[in-house]
Amino acid sequence: MKPQSLAKIKAFLKRLAVVGIVFALLAGLLQLNNVTKPSLVNTDGRTFTKAVVTDILRDNVQENGSRIGDQIVALKLADGTEVTANCPNGLLFGTVCEPGMSVVVIASKTGSLSSYTVYSYDRMTAVIAFLAFFCLLLMLVGGRKGVKSVIALGATFACFLFFFFPLLMHGFSPIFAAIITSTLILSLTVFLICGPTKKALAAGLASFGGVLSAGIAAEVFGRMAHLSGYNVPNIEALMFVSQNTKIDVGGLLFAGILFASLGAVLDIAMDVSAAVTEIHEENPEKSERALFKSGMRVGQDVMGTMAATLILAVFGGSLGTWVLDYVYDLPFLQLLNSNSLDIVIMQGLSGGIGVILTVPLAAAFSALLLRHALVSSKQSETAKNAKISEA
Known part of the structure; x- marks a missing residue:
């Protein structure tokens, strides 16, 4: 058989395998979404x-x-x-x-x-108009990457709606489901925006490490402070849900912390990875150590503002609680030991820890992957030249 025919057959088999995998994933997703929601409220009529x-x-x-x-x-x-x-x-x-x-x-x-x-x-008109304006603005300013960002945001929402929530309904641990969903969101977002590049892989690996660090930090803080997902303000309504479904409401708090830190962690990982990649392209002979140091310097400039952004976002989300505590002039000892305030502190600090640890991870992964790609390229070029010389 001719080499061209073999190549066509191999290409056809690869496409067939990809189509088969896609159909298998869709079938699994449909089966996952086959959930029965209990009737918690009577809505007849x-x-x-x-x-x-x-x-x-x-x-x-x-x-x-x-x-x-x-x-x-x-x-x-x-x-x-x-x-x-x-x-x-x-x-x-x-x-x-x-x-x-x-x-x-x-x-x-x-x-x-x-x-x-x-x-x-x-409010439907206002919501749709504002959402459309946001997407249009993102595409106009971001160009092609802005369009990809809009697609990534849609994919993120779909992951929550058609993957994370059904996993909870099937009785999966919220933390385990959050880790899987976060990995999926990271992979989709990075791939859509950057494509299958070393920069994307480094940012994805660093983001996963940062989110995992935030989850571990929250778990450690929760154990030390005797906080759990059962200390949240709306626990009565959640307990009613848990009695009628398979949802483990105790893990929702820590799953939420993973998702809350996801955006900030991905942002700083992409900043560091993009900077190291740019430096490597300008000077390919830079060593791994030098690339790592460059990534750390870039990350240190962004790290403080990014951690502050995350903590301020958590603070803004619970502003009503802070205002009430301030107006009632509650004693410091009472404030420091209240469940609501300690949960906010845990969310902000654990997310900040994830952001901080993402910087060395992104710098290290970027340096290692880029240098490894350069060494492999040089080895391939040397082997090719050797074959030409022998011929």
């Missing part, structure tokens, strides 16, 4: 629908400008039906209706009786 406020039949505004009680409003539903609805006066539920406003309505039907309650302002 209740639906959500869009509507437009046509009139305010009874307002709830008082002479002093405050609102007490509920509004009674006339609505036109999405199917054209005109109904009367109750609009609660709440900060978390309901809204202040005005004619022409788009709202979301809860339609409750019991037998032949139907009642309608305004759930909230219809």
Whole structure:
């Protein structure tokens, strides 16, 4: 058989193998998502629908400008039906209706009786518009890599929705599921943005090490401070979920810490790996030690701001708790030993530890992989020249 024919057969078999692997993964993913969610809340006869406020039949505004009680409003539903609805006066539920406003309505039907309650302002247009603006801005500024970043973000969301959550429903440990999902997200993100390069491999390995370091740090801190996933504020609702599903709610806290540190760790790993790669391309003869030192210097410049970014993000997410503690002027001993505050401290510090340890990992992996690639290239070139000389 001719060499060209053999090459075509090999190429066809490779494509066939890739297609087979893809179909196997899709089949496994479909099977994984075959979960039965328990009915934790009775929703029989209740639906959500869009509507437009046509009139305010009874307002709830008082002479002093405050609102007490509920509004009674006339609505036109999405199917054209005109109904009367109750609009609660709440900060978390309901809204202040005005004619022409788009709202979301809860339609409750019991037998032949139907009642309608305004759930909230219809925010779908605002959410979609802002999301579209974000993606467009990322693509315009980032160019081709911006497009890949948008795809990577979509893939990340899909990993949570179609992989991480089903794993929890099947009874997998949240920490184990988070490690697998983090690895998958890292691999997809780095591959989409950088392609199959040494820089991508170094950043991916360093990111995995950094995220794992953050998880280990959180576990050690939790054991030393006697904190667990059962000390979170919404534990009562989570315990109810755990009684009706296979979800281990105790591990969700530490799984969340892994995901919270993922973005910052990946960012600094990519910065260091990209810098070392650039230095290596400018001066390929630089030794592993010199490349490592260069990566460390770049990482040290970024490390402080990145750790501060992560801690500030955690602080901002729990700002309401900090404000309450400050206003009530709670004693220092009480604050330092409160579950909510210690969990925030654990999240911030363990994520910061992951960011710090990512720097030497990224510098080391980049230096080793780049130098190894250069040595292998030189050896191949020498062997090729030797064969030419013999011929």
